[in-house]
Amino acid sequence: MTIEDLTKLANEVDVQNIKFPKIRVEKNAVGLVPSYLVANKFKNIVLVFDGNTRKAAGNQIEQLLSDGNFQVTTIELSPNRHGEVIADEQTLMQLIVEMPNNADVILAVGSGTIHDVVRFTGFKMTIPFISVPTAASVDGFTSKGAPLILRGVKKTIQTASPVAVFADIDILKKAPQEMTAAGFGDIIGKYTSLLDWKISYLVGNEPYNQLAADLTRESLEACVNSAGEIAKKEDNGIKILMQSLIESGLVMLVLDHSRPASGGEHHLSHYWEMELLKKDAKQLLHGAKVGIATTIIIDLYKQMVVDLDDNKLSPNLKKFSENFGQIKSLIEELPSSSQIRNMLRKVGGAGTPADLEIDNTLITRSLNEAFHLRKRCTGLFLINQFKQEDIKYPIKKISI
Ligand SMILES: [Zn+2]
Known part of the structure; x- marks a missing residue:
């Protein structure tokens, strides 16, 4: 993906001055950070990390900045009792309380969660932020969306994108394998999110942009073709994965929504996340959930093609019937769930819900309820509109 592609996309969707x-x-x-700060006249620098990402990159950056003429404040976000930093009220408040009043720029040094906390706080305080990812784990680094947990409910708020991203291959390579696998899982979810966007365009008249879909698909295919190199943590593999994650975020940034990158598979993932929060259980990596949810959504859609008699659909689903031929062939083009599972396992990720300790009861519930989380037309939403009985997991037959 080039800057020309993105500029063309911005023109097509009529976004100016991006x-x-x-x-x-x-x-x-990261060695390039100090000269970037100097060139942009940033003097008062805030480094935000947690205990792990301090070790992964925070100390190194602090050291780099100590040689320059900067005033540096470090803020280490505190974990919850599970040892995790969550993008919730407590963490946001810690950052706001510890922020100096004269900050010129904030460096988010860490994972997606640290980025979301910084993105939101920087936006509210009108301070720009720089992204320094420590793992290729999620596609949100370059988007504007900050998924926060507010009063136990996940809510994505559109805020600001970073002014710069310094993704250091040496740092990313040292990230735990499960985080790299999670980034791959988030990318794998594009198989169904892209399909859901198209379905929504065909059935729900939602605006659609072919270039945005094509660019997102290119990122997906680049990762799939490099699964071997990603699995071995080769420089080129990690670079392709990180670039794909960044590119997916950039497409969302231009569109100002996450449609190409988030469909029914993300709704299942969000539902499970909220369930774990309710139970005050340890969280699972976003991309790990998305990867597994993608295998389930693929099984569901492929089963729908088998079970659905579109002649029996109620008249208010006319648009769905009219376009069923096209939707059916798009579903048939999807890889099988076992092909996806093999890819996820190859890069060292979870392959089944059991690997993540997500039980069938929760999956069954999410298949019937997760579409409520967001008003988006997806295959999951539509199946829930015309199902005769609850969808059951494992998916054997859908009563429609
Ligand atoms: Zn995602």
Whole structure:
């Protein structure tokens, strides 16, 4: 993906004056941070990390900045009792309380969660932020969306994208394998999110942009073709994965919504996340959930093609019947759930719900309820409109 592609997309969707972040994905990318700060006259710098990402990159950046003429404040976000930093009220408040009043820029050093907390706080305080991902784990680094947990409910708020991204291959390679696998899982979810966007366009008259879909698919295919290199944590594999995650985020940034990158598979993932929060259980990585949810959504859609007699659909689903031929062939083009599972396992991720300790009862519930989470037309939403009985997991037959 080039800047020309993104500019063309911005023109097509009539977005003016969009500023794309400066992006460096390479070895020793963090070494470029000080000169970037100088060039942009940023003097009062805030580094935000947690205990793990301090070790992964925070200390290194602090050291780099100590040689320059910067005033540096470090803020280490505190974990909850499970040892995890959550993007909730407590963490947001810690950052707001510890923020100095004269900050010029904030560096988010860490995972998606640290980015979301910084993104939201920086936006509210009108302070720009720089992204320094420590793992290729999620596609949200470059988007504007900040998924927060507010009063126990996940809510994505559109805020600000980073002014620059310094993705250092040496740092990303050292991230735990499960985090890299989660990034791959988030990308794999594009198989069904892209399909759901198309379904929504055909059935729900939602605006659709072919270039945005094509660019997202290119990122997906680049990762799938490099699964071997990603699995072995080769420089090129990690670079392709990180670039794909960044590109998916950039498409969302231009569109100002997450449609190409988030469909029914993300709704299942969000539902499970909220369930774990309700139970005050340890969280699972976003991309790990998305990867598994993608296998379930694929099984559901392929089963729908088998079980649905579109002649029997009620008249108010006319648009669905009219377009069923096209939707059916798009579903048939999807890889099988076992092909997806093999890819996820190859890169060292979870392959089944049991690997994540997600039980069948919760999956069954999410298949019937998760579509309520967001008003979006997806295959999951539509099946819930014309089902005769609850969808059961494992999916054997759908009563429609
Ligand atoms: Zn995602």
